[in-house]
Amino acid sequence: MSDTLLEEVFIKRSQQKKKTSPLNFKERLFVLTPDKISYYDFDVEKAVIYDEGPLYVFARTDDVRKLWMNKIRHVIRFNKDLIQKYHPCFWEDGAWKCCQQEVKQAMGCRVINTKNGGLFKSSRRQSRKPLPPTPEEEKPPRPLPPQPPPQPGFTVGMTVIAEYEYAPMAPQDLELRKDEEYTVLQICDANWLRARDKYGQEGYIPSNYVVEALNGLEKCEWYCKNMNRSQAENLLKTENKDGGFLVRDSGRLAGKYTVSVFTKSGGETSGSSRHYNILTTQQGQFYLAEKHYFNNIPDLINYHQHNAAGLVSRLKYIVSNRAQHAPSTAGLGYGVWEIDPRQLTFIKELGNGQFGVVKYGKWQGRHDVAIKMIKEGSMSEDDFIEEAKVMMKLRHENLVQLYGVCTKQRPIYIVTEFLPNGCLLTYLRDYLQHPSPLLLLEMCKDVTEGMAYLESQQYIHRDLAARNCLVDSNGTVKVTDFGLSRYVLDDEYTSSVGSKFPVRWSPPEVLLYSKFSSKSDIWAFGVLMWEIYTLGRMPYDRMNNTEIVEKVSGGHRLYRPQLANDRIYSVMTSCWHDKADERPTFQDLVMIIQDLVENMG
Incomplete structure (x- = not known):
C-alpha cells in the first residue's frame, strides 16, 4: 500500500461481548493511512477489512503505543468532528469502569488535552484549501440516570x-x-x-x-382525567345524548378543569360539543356562570345538573369511560423485568418488523401484551439487555410501555404494552375517512408530549415516523421503538447510504454526517406531521434516496398538505431549518400545538 503510514499487529477486543475473557481478544493487523485506520482478519485465507465503529486495542509495548499515538495525532489534527471527551477505561458489565455511567453512548468523562483551540498543537495549516462545512455542534446526549426521581407530589404518609x-x-x-x-x-x-x-x-x-x-x-363518575378535547368530543358524540357531559383536565393550564357538553340545540341534526373552563374567584370559589359560585367542583356540577344558568344545556347525562382505560404499568409488577416465557401465550401475528416477528399474546393468560421475537443476528443483544433495565423506567401516557424481556432463551423476546388499533401509518391510511382538523392536531400533540418526555430524559429516538407510533382503543397515539435503532446490526439500516436507512425522515446533518440529536428527532417529527396531514402518504414519494439527499441538502422541503392550513404548515417548516439550533424543542411544540387546539373553533 503506497499510502500506508504504519502497520502493526495489535490485540483487539471483540465489540459484541459484554464481559472480558482471553477468548474475546484476537490478534489483528492494523494499517494506518492518511484517511483511516483499518484492521484485517487474517485468520482466513482471504483477508476481510473492517473500518467502522469503536475499537478497544492493545499495543505489545509502550514504545509502539507512543509511536502510533503521535502519528494519529498528526493525521487528525485538522479533524473538526472529533469529540472533546473520551473514556479511558473499558465498558464492562453494563457500565464504564472509569466513571460508572450505565449508557454505552454516554459522553466521555475525561477531557482531551487541547491547545490553541484545537485538539492537538499544529504550527500551521498544510493547505489553503478550505475545510468542508460542518453542521452546528450538538452536545452528545447525557446518559439516562439509573433511577428516575420519584413522581412529584407523593410523600410518605400521604x-x-x-x-x-x-x-x-x-x-x-x-x-x-x-x-x-x-x-x-x-x-x-x-x-x-x-x-x-x-x-x-x-x-x-x-x-x-x-x-x-x-x-x-377522583371519586366522581363524570371526572375523566387525562382526556383531551378531541377524545371528549368523540366520546360525547358516540353517546349522542343532548346534555351529555363530562369534566376533564384543562389541556392549557395545569390544575384547571373543563366541562364538555354535547348539545343538539339550534336545529343541529348531528349535534356538537361545547367546552367551558371552570373559573375561580379571588376567594377560591368555583363558577361557570357569573353569580353562581361554589366552594368545590362537585357542588358546581350538581347545581348545573339542574340548572343551565348560561350553559347551552343543563348537564343531563354523565358520560365517562375512564374505568375501562387503566394506564399501562412500568413492568409487570414491581422489580420484574425478566419475564418467564412460559407465562406468555401467543395468539396471533401482528406483523414483521426490523428485528423480527411481532405477535399479540397474553401474560399469565389475562394481560394483553405485544411480543417482539428478535431474530438472531439482527440486534446487538447484550447492549440492549443492559439498556432495557433503564428503558423500563421510562413511563409516559404517550409512550408504548416496555414491560420486560425474555433473555434466557433464543430468540429473545421484548414484551410491551399492546395497542389494539395498531400502527399509526396503517390507521391513517385505512381507518380515517374524513377526520376532523382537531383530531389530526390532537394526534400531533400526543406525539409531541411523548417526545418531550424523552427529550427531558436526554433520550434520542433516531427513527421517529408514523410507522413507529401506535394507536390505542381510545384513539391516543403513542411512540414506540425509541432508541432501538442503536442496536441494529443490519448495515443497510445503520448506514446513511443503506436502502433501509430512514432517509425520508432525516435532516441534512444526519444524511451528511450521521449526527443524531434531539433536533434530528424534531426534523423527523415535522415529517411525521406531514404524514398525519396527508393521511399516510410517503414523503418525497417521487424521489429515490439519492435524489432526496441531494434535494434536502440543497434546501428542498415537503409541500403543504391539503388538510393543513398555513399555521399548521408553519409548525412543520419550523422543524425543517437547516441549522439544528434554529429548530424548536419538543416542549416548545407542545405549547404551540396546545394553543392551536385551544383556539380551534
Whole structure:
C-alpha cells in the first residue's frame, strides 16, 4: 500500500461481548493511512477489512503505543468532528469502569488535552484549501440516570385514592380497588409505591393508578382525567345524548378543569360539543356562570345538573369511560423485568418488523401484551439487555410501555404494552375517512408530549415516523421503538447510504454526517406531521434516496398538505431549518400545538 503510514499487529477486543475473557481478544493487523485506520482478519485465507465503529486495542509495548499515538495525532489534527471527551477505561458489565455511567453512548468523562483551540498543537495549516462545512455542534446526549426521581407530589404518609382497579401481578404487589383510600409507606421509584390498604395489607402499587386525595374529583363518575378535547368530543358524540357531559383536565393550564357538553340545540341534526373552563374567584370559589359560585367542583356540577344558568344545556347525562382505560404499568409488577416465557401465550401475528416477528399474546393468560421475537443476528443483544433495565423506567401516557424481556432463551423476546388499533401509518391510511382538523392536531400533540418526555430524559429516538407510533382503543397515539435503532446490526439500516436507512425522515446533518440529536428527532417529527396531514402518504414519494439527499441538502422541503392550513404548515417548516439550533424543542411544540387546539373553533 503506497499510502500506508504504519502497520502493526495489535490485540483487539471483540465489540459484541459484554464481559472480558482471553477468548474475546484476537490478534489483528492494523494499517494506518492518511484517511483511516483499518484492521484485517487474517485468520482466513482471504483477508476481510473492517473500518467502522469503536475499537478497544492493545499495543505489545509502550514504545509502539507512543509511536502510533503521535502519528494519529498528526493525521487528525485538522479533524473538526472529533469529540472533546473520551473514556479511558473499558465498558464492562453494563457500565464504564472509569466513571460508572450505565449508557454505552454516554459522553466521555475525561477531557482531551487541547491547545490553541484545537485538539492537538499544529504550527500551521498544510493547505489553503478550505475545510468542508460542518453542521452546528450538538452536545452528545447525557446518559439516562439509573433511577428516575420519584413522581412529584407523593410523600410518605400521604393518603391516596385508587383511580383504577389493579390486580396484583407479582407476589409482593397490593390489590387496588377503585375509589378506595390507601396510605403511602415508601416511594420506591418514579413508577411504584409501597402502600397499605384500610385492612392493613401492604404491598407495591403502580403510582399512576392513584392520586392524592385532595378535591374529591377522583371519586366522581363524570371526572375523566387525562382526556383531551378531541377524545371528549368523540366520546360525547358516540353517546349522542343532548346534555351529555363530562369534566376533564384543562389541556392549557395545569390544575384547571373543563366541562364538555354535547348539545343538539339550534336545529343541529348531528349535534356538537361545547367546552367551558371552570373559573375561580379571588376567594377560591368555583363558577361557570357569573353569580353562581361554589366552594368545590362537585357542588358546581350538581347545581348545573339542574340548572343551565348560561350553559347551552343543563348537564343531563354523565358520560365517562375512564374505568375501562387503566394506564399501562412500568413492568409487570414491581422489580420484574425478566419475564418467564412460559407465562406468555401467543395468539396471533401482528406483523414483521426490523428485528423480527411481532405477535399479540397474553401474560399469565389475562394481560394483553405485544411480543417482539428478535431474530438472531439482527440486534446487538447484550447492549440492549443492559439498556432495557433503564428503558423500563421510562413511563409516559404517550409512550408504548416496555414491560420486560425474555433473555434466557433464543430468540429473545421484548414484551410491551399492546395497542389494539395498531400502527399509526396503517390507521391513517385505512381507518380515517374524513377526520376532523382537531383530531389530526390532537394526534400531533400526543406525539409531541411523548417526545418531550424523552427529550427531558436526554433520550434520542433516531427513527421517529408514523410507522413507529401506535394507536390505542381510545384513539391516543403513542411512540414506540425509541432508541432501538442503536442496536441494529443490519448495515443497510445503520448506514446513511443503506436502502433501509430512514432517509425520508432525516435532516441534512444526519444524511451528511450521521449526527443524531434531539433536533434530528424534531426534523423527523415535522415529517411525521406531514404524514398525519396527508393521511399516510410517503414523503418525497417521487424521489429515490439519492435524489432526496441531494434535494434536502440543497434546501428542498415537503409541500403543504391539503388538510393543513398555513399555521399548521408553519409548525412543520419550523422543524425543517437547516441549522439544528434554529429548530424548536419538543416542549416548545407542545405549547404551540396546545394553543392551536385551544383556539380551534
